[in-house]
Structure formats: C-alpha cells, structure tokens
Amino acid sequence: MWTADNVDDMMGNRRALEGRVAFVPTMGALHAGHVSLMQAAKQLADHVLVSIFVNPTQFGPSEDFTRYPRPIERDLEACRAAGVAGVFNPTVEAMYPADLLPCDVTIPALATILEGAARPGHFAGVCRVVAKLFNIVQPDVACFGQKDYQQCRVIQAMVDDLAFPIRIAELATVRESDGLAMSSRNAYLTAEERRHAVGLYKALSAAKSLVETEGETNPAAVESAMRQVMVSHHVEPAYAVLRHPRTLAELDAINPAVTGGVVALAAGKLGAVRLIDNMVLGRG
Numbered sequence: 637m638w639t640a641d642n643v644d645d646m647m648g649n650r651r652a653l654e655g656r657v658a659f660v661p662t663m664g665a666l667h668a669g670h671v672s673l674m675q676a677a678k679q680l681a682d683h684v685l686v687s688i689f690v691n692p693t694q695f696g697p698s699e700d701f702t703r704y705p706r707p708i709e710r711d712l713e714a715c716r717a718a719g720v721a722g723v724f725n726p727t728v729e730a731m732y733p734a735d736l737l738p739c740d741v742t743i744p745a746l747a748t749i750l751e752g753a754a755r756p757g758h759f760a761g762v763c764r765v766v767a768k769l770f771n772i773v774q775p776d777v778a779c780f781g782q783k784d785y786q787q788c789r790v791i792q793a794m795v796d797d798l799a800f801p802i803r804i805a806e807l808a809t810v811r812e813s814d815g816l817a818m819s820s821r822n823a824y825l826t827a828e829e830r831r832h833a834v835g836l837y838k839a840l841s842a843a844k845s846l847v848e849t850e851g852e853t854n855p856a857a858v859e860s861a862m863r864q865v866m867v868s869h870h871v872e873p874a875y876a877v878l879r880h881p882r883t884l885a886e887l888d889a890i891n892p893a894v895t896g897g898v899v900a901l902a903a904g905k906l907g908a909v910r911l912i913d914n915m916v917l918g919r920g
Contacts, residue, residue, distance in 0.1 A: 637715060638722045642730045646772055649722050655682030658805075659775035661766060664688040665705040665820035666714045669810035673779045674718040676807050680777050683721040687769055688712075692728055694761030705823060724773065731768065741767050743793045746884060750901060751786050751912065754874060759790050766791055770800055778802055783809040783817045785899060785914040789884060809913075811837070817913045829906040835869025836902050839876055840915040843900040847878075847917045853890045862902060871904035871911075881916060892918025 640646040650657070658681035660673045666688075677684040688711055695701035708725065715723050732738075740760055746752065747759035770778065780788050792804050810818045815837035816830075825833055839862040846852040846861060855878045862876035878887055881899045892898055897919035903912045 637712075637720055639712065640722065640724050641726055643726065643772055646722075646724045646726070650685070650772075650774055653683050653721065656776045657681050657683050657685055657774070659685050659687070659769070659773050659778045661687045661689075661769050661778065661780075662711075663690045663704065663820070664711045665707060665823070666711045667810075667818045667820065669781055669783065669818040671714060671718055672810050673781060673807055674715070674720055676805065677777070677779045678719060680779070680805060681775075684719065685722050685724065685773055685775065686715050686720050687724040687726075687773070688715075689724070689726055689731065689765070689769075691731075691761060691765040693732070693764055694758050696755055696757065699755070700821075700824075705820060724769075731765070739764070741794065741798075743790050743797075746786065746790045746793060749884060750875060750877070750879075751903065754903070754910075759787070762787060762790060763794050767794065767798070767800075770802060775802055777805055779805045779807060781809060782806050782916075783819065783913065785901060786884065789882065815841070817911075819911065821909060821911065824909045825906060829909060832870040832906055833911060835866045835871040836904060836911055836913040838869060839863070839865040839871075839902050840900050840913060843878065844915055844917050847890055847892070847898065855887045855890055858890070858900070862900065866902065866904050871906055874903040874905065874910065876900075876902045876904075878917075890918075 640649055658677035660677055662670055690704050741763035742760040752759050788806050814834045816834050842861050842865050843858050846858050859876050863873045866873045878898050878900050880895050881897050897916050899916050901914045
C-alpha cells in the first residue's frame, strides 16, 4: 500500500493504476463503519483508494477542528489490513495553498436546512473538498456511509448537476450492538453519555414503528414522539424530523408509496457532544 501526502504524488500514483478505482473519502479516526465502506468498495472496482484528511473548511470557528482525533498510524494500518491500494493523506497546505483563490461549491436548497442551519458554511466546505478530491483521485465510484444522510444528498446533487462521471454508492449505517451509529465523535462521550446516546436510535426506531406498523400519517405526531424519546434518554434534541428522502423537503403527510419512503433524521447533544443519526422508513 502506498501513501501520498501531496497532490502531485497522488495524481501520479493514480495514473499508474489500471482498471476501475473506488474511492472512500474519510477524515480519519477510522472505525468499523469506515472499514465496511472499504470492503464494499473492493467489490465495486479493481483498486480501492482512501483519503484521510481533516478538512478545515467544513468546521465552524467554535467546532472541534483542532481536537478532532488524528490517529494516523492506526488508520494506515486499518487501510492496509482492508487491502487498500493507496492512501491520500495530504497536509492542509497541500490542499489549500496560501496563494489559492478559493471557490464556492454549494447546493443552496440542501445546504441551509437541518445540519446546514446548525452549521453555517459546513456543506459548502464539504462540497469544496469532495469536488477537489474527486478531481485529484478521478475515481469511477465513491463510497459514502448513509449515517451522514444529508451529506449524501448534497454530494449526489453536486455530482448530478456538475456532471461528475462518478457513481455514488451509499452504504448502510454500521451500528454498535445497542444500535448507536458508529461515529468518530463517539470517542468524546463519557461513559454515562455513551449509555444515553442510544436515545437517538431509540427515537428513530419509535418513528419506524409508528410509520410502518401503526400507519401514522401525521408527521408532527411522529416528530413529537421522537423528541420525547430523546429527552427521556437525556439527549437534548436539536431536531427530530421526517422529510422527503431525496429533497429533504418537509412533508404535509406521510405517504411512503408516493415519496419512495420517508427519512427520519435526528440530531442531539449529550453534554458538549453533538450526534446525528437517521433511518429511512417505509421502503418495503
């Protein structure tokens, strides 16, 4: 497995590869969810490339950029064990040279709601770095985890509108045994907060039961139930909503047959830690 820490080396190594390339972009602090993406990527292409880059442009001024975990040696070993062909681990200076004139890439309809409302500029930073990585790596397919559901919608919209010749593969969320979605930020939780964190999954499961088993058609009723479950688990709700699975538009009524399912999205805080999760409902 080779590694590259600058754009020229990465592009040179990429040109030497023959056959299809699958790409897994990450910010490191790899866990079983990331490994599952690499394993899925191996089934989709001849070579798997991974990027490990904590991208400053998607962090707000009061967010955790400086303390975001960066266990690079452990991450490289995880990539090696997963059979990855190469890892792009650039410096901030390599990705954003000091004399660079920055450009904006954004999806206004998706970037200002939910996570975008809570984190202004976040999705513009995501789009900018992902577009740049796509141009550097030139993959045939890129793999993303459905845990970041809104991010998946944003990236798919960017790929569609800008005509990137790349297939986006969305892979199911990998969960702990109690249902908590795997996330690098779970490491910030205290033992007590970790016990309560399952409240997000419980809230989504309650929504699933109401929609799929009880046939509830009122979004407000389901959203209220989700918030109640979160609060009962000491999770401070940021939002708990049902939305259209593609556009994330608000719903007047729950009708999965018409919308192709609905997506329940939840975000909440445990102490200083903010977690997100989601579940697609009503798809068979």
